[in-house]
Structures are given as C-alpha cells and as structure tokens.
Amino acid sequence: MKLTGRDWLMAAGGMALIGLLALGSEKGRGKNVPLDERHKPLYDAMKTGRTQAATELVCATCHGQSSIPLPDKHPPKEQCLICHLFRAST
Ligand code: HEC
Ligand code: HEC
Incomplete structure (x- = not known):
C-alpha cells in the first residue's frame, strides 16, 4: 500500500487526538x-x-x-x- 499525503494527514490527526485524550485524563488528577x-x-x-x-x-x-x-x-x-x-x- 502506498502512503498518500492524505494517509499521513489521517495519521497526524490520530496522533493529535490521542495526545488530547491523554491530556484530558491528566485533568482531575492531583x-x-x-x-x-x-x-x-x-x-x-x-x-x-x-x-x-x-x-x-x-x-x-x-x-x-x-x-x-x-x-x-x-x-x-x-x-x-x-x-x-x-x-x-x-
Ligand atoms: C511527614 C508529613 C507528610 C506526609 C506523611 C505526607 N505529606 Fe504530602 N506534603 C507534606 C508537606 C509539608 C507538603 C507541602 C510542602 C511540600 O511540597 O513538601 C506536602 C505536599 C503534598 C502535595 C502537594 C505537592 C505540590 O506540588 O504542591 C501532595 C500532592 C501531597 N503532599 C500528597 C501526599 C500523599 C498522597 C501522601 C501519602 C502517600 C503524603 N502527601 C504524605 C507533608 C506530608
Ligand atoms: C479523586 C482524586 C483525588 C483523591 C482521591 C485525592 N486527591 Fe488530592 N487532589 C486532587 C486534585 C484534582 C487536586 C487539585 C485540586 C485543586 O487544585 O483544588 C488535589 C490537591 C491536593 C493537594 C494540594 C496540592 C496541590 O496539588 O495543589 C494535596 C496536599 C492533596 N491533594 C493531598 C491528598 C491526600 C493526602 C489525599 C488522600 C487523603 C488525596 N489528596 C486524595 C485529586 C485527588
């Protein structure tokens, strides 16, 4: 499978989402x-x-x-x- 620019964009989006989720779970913890x-x-x-x-x-x-x-x-x-x-x- 050849990775197109759009695939990379999706991957970057996924990473950003995971990062955000991790940040969110940090909140509410001391x-x-x-x-x-x-x-x-x-x-x-x-x-x-x-x-x-x-x-x-x-x-x-x-x-x-x-x-x-x-x-x-x-x-x-x-x-x-x-x-x-x-x-x-x-
Ligand atoms: C011997 C006394 C003592 C014990 C036992 C103790 N603490 Fe503390 N703790 C302090 C003092 C004094 C401070 C404020 C000054 C400092 O940061 O050391 C503090 C600060 C803190 C802070 C804030 C740190 C910050 O960055 O503002 C947290 C969170 C904390 N303690 C959690 C705990 C937890 C969880 C336990 C049990 C596992 C515990 N402490 C046991 C004396 C104690
Ligand atoms: C349900 C999660 C939770 C539990 C359980 C919990 N804490 Fe906290 N604690 C927090 C949060 C979130 C803050 C920051 C609250 C704020 O800024 O007003 C905090 C703040 C603190 C602080 C002040 C230092 C700071 O971070 O500004 C101390 C000291 C502390 N907790 C000690 C304890 C001790 C000791 C216990 C057990 C008796 C305990 N906590 C149990 C979530 C928790």
Whole structure:
C-alpha cells in the first residue's frame, strides 16, 4: 500500500487526538506525590512492599484537618494514591 499525503494527514490527526485524550485524563488528577524529604519515607515504604492502603493512612497524619489542609475544592479524599501518583523514578 502506498502512503498518500492524505494517509499521513489521517495519521497526524490520530496522533493529535490521542495526545488530547491523554491530556484530558491528566485533568482531575492531583499532582504527583512530591519526592522530597517529607515524602521520601513513603516512597521507601512502597518499595519495600507496603500496601497502598497502608501507605495512604500515613498521608492523613500530615494532610489532615489540622496541619496541611487539603484545598477547599478537593475531591472526595480516600485513596490518595489513585489520583496522586508516586513518581516513577525514585
Ligand atoms: C511527614 C508529613 C507528610 C506526609 C506523611 C505526607 N505529606 Fe504530602 N506534603 C507534606 C508537606 C509539608 C507538603 C507541602 C510542602 C511540600 O511540597 O513538601 C506536602 C505536599 C503534598 C502535595 C502537594 C505537592 C505540590 O506540588 O504542591 C501532595 C500532592 C501531597 N503532599 C500528597 C501526599 C500523599 C498522597 C501522601 C501519602 C502517600 C503524603 N502527601 C504524605 C507533608 C506530608
Ligand atoms: C479523586 C482524586 C483525588 C483523591 C482521591 C485525592 N486527591 Fe488530592 N487532589 C486532587 C486534585 C484534582 C487536586 C487539585 C485540586 C485543586 O487544585 O483544588 C488535589 C490537591 C491536593 C493537594 C494540594 C496540592 C496541590 O496539588 O495543589 C494535596 C496536599 C492533596 N491533594 C493531598 C491528598 C491526600 C493526602 C489525599 C488522600 C487523603 C488525596 N489528596 C486524595 C485529586 C485527588
């Protein structure tokens, strides 16, 4: 099959669409868990095989009502790690 200019256009269009979809699914998700000295222990915990649920309990010790409140319009907030991903590389 010979690729015509129109085929390339279609391919480019498809790519753009996929890119847009990927962007859309990024929205509604919070930022990644920062990789700083406060959150490093959590990264380590996950690496040593602690479950996600157990790790999420720890989030609440700092991100609670008192110390570091979540933004007002924060979505329902169980299971932090569904939305706030751990950075891939540690
Ligand atoms: C030891 C206390 C502590 C724990 C435990 C903790 N955090 Fe944090 N977190 C902070 C502090 C302080 C900040 C704000 C300063 C900063 O970015 O480090 C913060 C900031 C954040 C931010 C915003 C980062 C940004 O770029 O604005 C997210 C998202 C977050 N934490 C998610 C989590 C999640 C999810 C967990 C559990 C896996 C967690 N944190 C556990 C103290 C903590
Ligand atoms: C349903 C998805 C979802 C869940 C679950 C969730 N978050 Fe968020 N979180 C978000 C979004 C979206 C924002 C940005 C909201 C905004 O800008 O007002 C956010 C913002 C934050 C921020 C403020 C820093 C920033 O990104 O501006 C912190 C801290 C935070 N979340 C911590 C947590 C913790 C801790 C939990 C678990 C107790 C949690 N989140 C659960 C989606 C989620």
